[in-house]
Amino acid sequence: MILFKFFILGVLSALLFPPFFMMPLGFVIFPYLINLLSKISIKQNLFYYFSVGFFYGLGFLLVLLFWIQNPFLMNEETKNFSMIGLILPIILSIFFGLGFTIYKYFNKIYLLIIFTPFIFLLIEFFIANILYGFPWITYSLILSNNLVGFYFLKYFGTYIASYFIILIYILPFVLIYSQNCKNIKKYLTIIHLPFLLVFIFLFFNFNFNNVKQNKEISLEIFQIFSPINKFDKNSIHTDIINKIKNSNAEYIIFAENNYPYLISDINSIEILKHIKDNTKVIIGATKIDKNKFYNSFLFLEQDNVQIFDKQILVPFGEFLPFRAYLKFLENISGNVDYTPGTKERIIKSSDQVNILPVICYEIIFNKILRKINEKEINILINITNDSWFGNTLGPYQHFYHARMRALISNKYLLRVSNNGISAIIDNNGTLLNFTKLNTKNSFKHLIEIKDTIYFGVIHNILIFYLIFIIFFNFIFFKYNYRYDK
Numbered sequence: 177m178i179l180f181k182f183f184i185l186g187v188l189s190a191l192l193f194p195p196f197f198m199m200p201l202g203f204v205i206f207p208y209l210i211n212l213l214s215k216i217s218i219k220q221n222l223f224y225y226f227s228v229g230f231f232y233g234l235g236f237l238l239v240l241l242f243w244i245q246n247p248f249l250m251n252e253e254t255k256n257f258s259m260i261g262l263i264l265p266i267i268l269s270i271f272f273g274l275g276f277t278i279y280k281y282f283n284k285i286y287l288l289i290i291f292t293p294f295i296f297l298l299i300e301f302f303i304a305n306i307l308y309g310f311p312w313i314t315y316s317l318i319l320s321n322n323l324v325g326f327y328f329l330k331y332f333g334t335y336i337a338s339y340f341i342i343l344i345y346i347l348p349f350v351l352i353y354s355q356n357c358k359n360i361k362k363y364l365t366i367i368h369l370p371f372l373l374v375f376i377f378l379f380f381n382f383n384f385n386n387v388k389q390n391k392e393i394s395l396e397i398f399q400i401f402s403p404i405n406k407f408d409k410n411s412i413h414t415d416i417i418n419k420i421k422n423s424n425a426e427y428i429i430f431a432e433n434n435y436p437y438l439i440s441d442i443n444s445i446e447i448l449k450h451i452k453d454n455t456k457v458i459i460g461a462t463k464i465d466k467n468k469f470y471n472s473f474l475f476l477e478q479d480n481v482q483i484f485d486k487q488i489l490v491p492f493g494e495f496l497p498f499r500a501y502l503k504f505l506e507n508i509s510g511n512v513d514y515t516p517g518t519k520e521r522i523i524k525s526s527d528q529v530n531i532l533p534v535i536c537y538e539i540i541f542n543k544i545l546r547k548i549n550e551k552e553i554n555i556l557i558n559i560t561n562d563s564w565f566g567n568t569l570g571p572y573q574h575f576y577h578a579r580m581r582a583l584i585s586n587k588y589l590l591r592v593s594n595n596g597i598s599a600i601i602d603n604n605g606t607l608l609n610f611t612k613l614n615t616k617n618s619f620k621h622l623i624e625i626k627d628t629i630y631f632g633v634i635h636n637i638l639i640f641y642l643i644f645i646i647f648f649n650f651i652f653f654k655y656n657y658r659y660d661k
Contacts, residue, residue, distance in 0.1 A: 178216075178228060179227060179228060179231045179307070179592045180214065180231075181212060181652060182209075182212065182228045182229075182231045183232065183234060183235035184211075184234070184235060185205055185208065185209050185232055185235065185238065185497060186231065186232040186234060186235025186236035186237070186238075187235040187238070187239050187641045188201055188204075188205050188241075188288065188390070189202075189205055189232075189235075189236045190235075190236050190239035190240040190383055191239075192205075192315075192318045192567075193240060193317050193318060193570050193573065193574035194317060194321070194573050194575075194576040195569060195573075196233070196567075197318070197321050197322075197451070198344040199322075200316060201346075201376050201657050202318070202341070202345035203345055203348055203366060205345070206292065206342060206346050206349070207233075207345070207346065207348055207349040207532070209292075210285075210288045210289065210292060210346065211349075211471070212228075212351055213228075213279055213283065213285075214283065214288055216228070216279075216283060218283055219282075220280070221280075222277045222482045222500065223276075224275045225280045226276060226277050226418065226614065227273065228276055229272040229273040229274070229275055229276025229277070229279075230269045230272060230273035230276075231266060231269075231271065231272065232272055232276070232564055233265075233269035233270075233271065233281070233299075234269040234272075236272070237265035237268050237269055237313070238262070238265050239266075240265075240313070240489070240569070240573075241264060241265050241268075241312075242455055242568070243569050243570035243573075244261040244265075244569035244570070245258045245259075245261030245262070245565075246261075246276050246564065246570065247493075247564045248260065248261060249563070250564065252475065253504075254420065254504070254505065255506070257258055257504065260307045260505075266553070268303055268310070268313060268625055271299050271303050271306075271429065273298055274296070274299075274302075275295050275296070275298055275299035276459060278295050278298075279291075279295070280598070281510075282536040283530040284652070286360050286655075287653055289346055289349060289350055289364075289365075290360070290362055290644050290649055290653070291413070291649065292342065293309045293339045293343045293346065293613040294645075294646050294649070295415060296315060296338070296339075296340070296342050297335060297339045297342075297523065297642075300313060300314055300315065300335070300338055301335065308491060309333075309541070310381070310542055310544070311540050311541055312573070312577070313336035313475065314334050314338055315341055315342055316328075316334040316335075316341065316580065317331060317573070317580065318341050318579065319337050319341055320576040320579050320580045320583075321576065321579075321607075323635050325337070325341075325349040326583055326604060326624055327375070327379070327607040328340060328341075328450060328603075329580055329584055329605075330379050330583045330584065330586060331350070331375055331379075331603075331631060331634070332371070332635060332638055333374075333584055333631075333632070333634075333635030333638070333639070334542060334580065334584065334637065335639055335642075336371070336635065336638050336642065338558060338565065339642060340371075340408050340590055343364075343402075346539070348363070349406070349446050351425065351599075356536075356619075362459075363659070365366065365500065366490065367645055370638075370641060371622025373633065374638065375416070377469075378631070378634070388393065388625050389514055390554065390624075390625045390626060391527070391528075391529065391554075391625040392622060392625070393427055393428070393527075393623060393625060394425045394426045394588075394620065394621075394622050395425055395427045395428075395429065395596050395600070395620065395622070395623060396415075396423045396425035396427070396429070396618065396619070396620045397429050397590065397592050397593065397600070397611075397618060397619055397620075397621075398419055398429070398430050398431075398434075398592070399431065399593060399596055399598045399610075399611050399615065399617045399618060400412070400415070400416075400430065400434055400594060400597065400616065401563070401594065401595045401596070401614060401615055401616040401617075401621075402594070402595075403561075404424070406564035407588065409436035409437060410436075411433075412436045413436050413437065413446075416430065416434065416435070416436075416447065416459070417450050417619075418453075418513050419661075420447065420450050420451065420457055421604065423455075423456070425620060426454060426456060426458045426527075427455075427456045427458065428455065428458070428492055428592060429458045429459075429557065429559070429592045430454070430456075430457075430458065430460065431459075431460055431559050431560060431561055431592045431593055431594040431598075432460035432471070432535055432559040432560050432561040432593075432594060433460045433461060433462060433471065433585065433594070434449075434459050434460055434461075434594060434661060435459050435460065435461035435462075435474070435500065437460055437461075438463075439461050439464070439474075439616065440461050440464050440465070441474070441485060441514055442474070442481055445488070447459070447476060448476060448478075448481070449480050451476055451477065452478075453478065454524055454527070455477070456475065456476070456477050456526075457474075457475075457476040457477075457478070458473070458474065458475055458551040458557060458559065458592075459474050459559075460472065460473060460474070460535065460559045460561075461474055461619045463483065463485070468515040469512055469513070469514050469534075470485040470513060470515055470517055471485065471486040471494060471514050471535055471597045471633055472484065472485050472486070472487070472517075473485075473486070473523075473533040473535055473557075473559060475523045475525070475533070475599040477525070477526055479526075480526050481556075482523050482524075483519070484517065484519055484521060484522075484523060484533040484535075485516070485517025485518075485519060486514070486516065486517075486535040486536070486538065487516050487517050487518070487521070487538065488516070488537070488538045488541055488544075489514055489516055489535065492538060493506060493564075493575040494513070494514040495513035495514055496510075496513060497550040499513070510639065517581075521533060521534075521544060522551050522553070529554050529555065529589050529611075529625060529635055530551060530552050530553050530554045530558070531553070531554070531555055531556075531557050532544070532548055532551075532553045532555070532556045532585075532587075533555060533557055533559075533630050534546075534557065534558040534559075534581075535558075535559055536558075536559075536561065537560070537574065538558075538559045539560070539574075539578045539581050539591075540574075540577045540579055542584065542603055544581075545581070545584065545585050545632060546630075548585060548630050549629055549630050549632070553585075554587070554588075554625045555587055555588045555589070555590065555625060556582065556585060556587050556588070556589040556590070557589075557590045557592075558575070558581075558589060558590070558592070559592050559599075560592070560593045560594070560595050561594040561595070562574055562594070562595060562596070562597075562613075563595040563614075566614070567614055569612060571593070571595075571597060571613055575591070575593075575597040575599070578591045578599075578601070579599075579601050579605055581606075582601040582602070582603060582605060582649060583603070583604070583605045584630070584635075585603075585630050586603045586629060586630050586631065587603050587628060587630070588600070588601065588623055588625070589601045593612065594614055595614050595615075596611050596613040596614060596617070597611060597612070597613055597614055598608060598610065598611045598617070598621060600621050602623075603628050605627065608623070634649075650655075
């Protein structure tokens with residue numbers, strides 16, 4: 177029965193995330209989770225704690241990642257294998273199981289209150305970094321659709337934001353059990369005081385609405401919606417050229433792999449003949465070079481052609497691990513593997529705009545932001561194609577990940593998806609313009625390139641401080657049980 181309760185708590189936890197954002201539920205989920213954990217006898221073995229964590233994770237991830245099955249349903253040949261999509265939630269649930277084994281050693285009420293945010297953050301960290309890494313499972317996503325959350329993300333980054341949203345959900349438990357947690361409120365205040373001081377300092381010393389304006393540029397974004405594997409390449413190509421010829425925008429942006437032909441010689445493509453003076457065209461394409469295939473971001477001007485090749489490829493989408501044994505998945509991944517690019521992640525336009533090119537799900541990785549201050553990046557451009565996932569939760573979650581990256585980087589982000597959601601997001605997380613999912617659409621917009629900085633150094637300092645708190649808590653509470661249960 178208790179396993180079922182943890183499973184249901186996991187299912188409910190998924191409703192905190194986009195596109196649901198049922199945030200008040202968290203004030204029920206996490207206090208009840210702590211209550212259940214406090215009732216588990218210390219005599220239970222590690223496997224018991226692993227089991228409750230695994231079932232929590234399974235309920236959570238089956239809902240959150242249910243969309244992962246959709247690519248299997250796009251072809252008749254792979255429909256019968258759609259249950260393989262359940263493998264990822266099961267594997268990731270193991271991380272929750274392992275994380276919950278820590279509760280074996282911290283099962284007193286005050287320890288559960290203090291260590292639960294750390295344990296969930298630890299689970300998130302290992303999912304994001306072990307093996308290939310999948311930083312999709314971040315509780316900071318809960319904060320990606322509200323003003324208070326925007327400031328948490330901008331100043332603290334995803335890891336600290338995840339820690340704080342779970343801590344906030346737990347605080348009512350401290351009030352309810354105040355008699356049992358005599359000094360916890362005082363303790364929590366003291367250890368989190370540095371975060372508050374940093375927040376206040378940044379908030380009052382950086383006015384993000386009045387930063388220096390560098391440049392104003394006009395954009396036109398095209399969302400070309402077409403079903404997977406069901407389009408006429410010639411008509412798509414003609415349509416793209418007509419859009420370029422008829423646009424008067426400085427920046428004309430298409431989505432990932434919108435160019436319908438394989439490119440072997442970039443200087444011979446017909447698009448270049450139709451680019452006007454002072455016009456920049458950005459479009460995704462598949463490039464072949466020395467028999468290697470690349471998922472490429474093309475930046476095209478009359479006398480300036482630049483290419484960025486995707487560096488973080490999607491397993492089972494752009495390359496097939498253990499291909500010899502998984503050939504039946506080639507209808508999804510293709511019969512050849514893409515090669516990761518090695519070029520520096522920057523595009524420098526002729527009008528002195530430095531662009532950070534991001535292809536598809538690279539946008540969920542914080543590591544793409546590491547050098548944006550050093551490179552003096554002005555704007556992020558993310559081209560993607562979410563049509564594999566239809567009208568499921570996946571495209572919405574992907575969109576909110578992109579919105580978080582605009583906030584964390586403190587830069588404007590232009591997101592162009594083949595089928596939506598395309599959007600212009602400013603450095604404060606505001607949606608300036610956007611399209612709906614699974615529609616053919618376009619829009620024009622004028623944006624101001626602003627001189628803003630990325631607070632990555634501060635994010636890292638706060639992470640090190642949080643690690644210190646974890647270490648201090650472990651040493652102090654492990655060997656000094658000073659409070660009553």
